[in-house]
Amino acid sequence: MTSAYRSGNGPNLVPCAGCGTFIDPTTALYSNQGELVCRPCHTKGEISAATVRGNAGVSYDRTYLRVGIVVALILLRVLIRFALH
Numbered sequence: 001m002t003s004a005y006r007s008g009n010g011p012n013l014v015p016c017a018g019c020g021t022f023i024d025p026t027t028a029l030y031s032n033q034g035e036l037v038c039r040p041c042h043t044k045g046e047i048s049a050a051t052v053r054g055n056a057g058v059s060y061d062r063t064y065l066r067v068g069i070v071v072a073l074i075l076l077r078v079l080i081r082f083a084l085h
């Protein structure tokens with residue numbers, strides 16, 4: 001990590017928004033939030049964004065499943081009511 005403190009010598013290095021490592025802004029990447037991040041943090045950000053999207057998909061599936069069960073129970077009650085009459 002000693003190489004992180006060369007900001008006075010080389011190009012104007014900026015700290016990575018993710019891990020604080022000094023990076024060259026001309027070769028740095030931007031995160032989903034528009035912050036300058038190093039390559040490993042950029043890769044991590046893409047993975048976490050993909051994970052968030054994946055979890056959102058799962059919760060949507062669960063919501064549909066719950067709605068489906070509620071609708072099925074209502075239909076079952078209606079059918080029972082008709083059957084008793």
Ligand SMILES: [Zn+2]
Pocket residue numbers: 016017018019020021037038039040041042
């Ligand atoms: Zn970083």
